[in-house]
Amino acid sequence: MPAAAITLFAAAGLLAGGALNAVALRWDPRLTAAYPPVYCPDGHRSGGGTLRWLPLLPAAANGCRCRTCGRRLPWRYPLAEAGCALLYALAAAINGSHAELFAALLLISVLLIIVQTDLSAMTIPNRVVAAGIIAAALLRLFAHPLPLANYGMAALAGSGFLLGIGWIGGLITGKETVGGGDIKLYLFLGLVLGIKLTLLSLFLAALSGLAAGLTARMLGRQEAGRAIPFGPYIALGALLAYWWGDSWISGYLVLAGL
DSSP: OOHHHHHHHHHHHHHHHHHHHHHHGGGOTTSOOOSSOOOOTTOOOSOOGGGGGOTHHHHHHTTSBOTTTOOBOOTHHHHHHHHHHHHHHHHHHHHTTSTHHHHHHHHHHHHHHHHHHHHHHSOOOHHHHHHHHHHHHHHHHHOOSSOHHHHHHHHHHHHHHHHHHHHHHHHHHSSOOSOHHHHHHHHHHHHHHOHHHHHHHHHHHHHHHHHHHHHHHHTTOSOTTOOOOOHHHHHHHHHHHHHHHHHHHHHHHHHHTO
């Protein structure tokens, strides 16, 4: 895809990031859901005029503080706008003009919302996941590099695996070890990734979550037994698997002589 088109996708991602953040704000008790989004806990806008449509710019210019009251803004919301722009551009560069580009953009959009809601309220909204499932199912009717059955099996395998892990963990610990939102999210991810990449994303999510948890414990930032939001690690594993999973699996099979 031409560089100019990739730049346009980056700009679209910046705008989409604000809209997706506005959806996520509904589950953040500190902030008020609005579009254009308002990231100040006191409800002040960080920018005026046309800048209000791109809260990232005034937030960055003011050192991630509200221009009106000086309160520090939740840094992850402006950061998510920048991340959405980068990921939209990356999707355009990797997927090109292929129909699979729509699947990539859908994946990014749903994951951005659930990462924000999981970090702020430890929840993955059913309405967001349901909308993603419907959109992914309709998309796969028209664009499916793999057989349709593969995507259906992936949705059941991913969510079923987490359901089983949660059941076993509950028997051992006597408390919930896997959130219901994580289980439902894999119904959506399976429809986007297919069976092979879904299983890889589970491994990558578990690996990154374990590494982050151990690091936090070593630094004294995580109490033993305290629940951590798993959504961000699922998002990381899903995106890595989606774009680079096939090449990683092929490379591993070559090294293993299979």
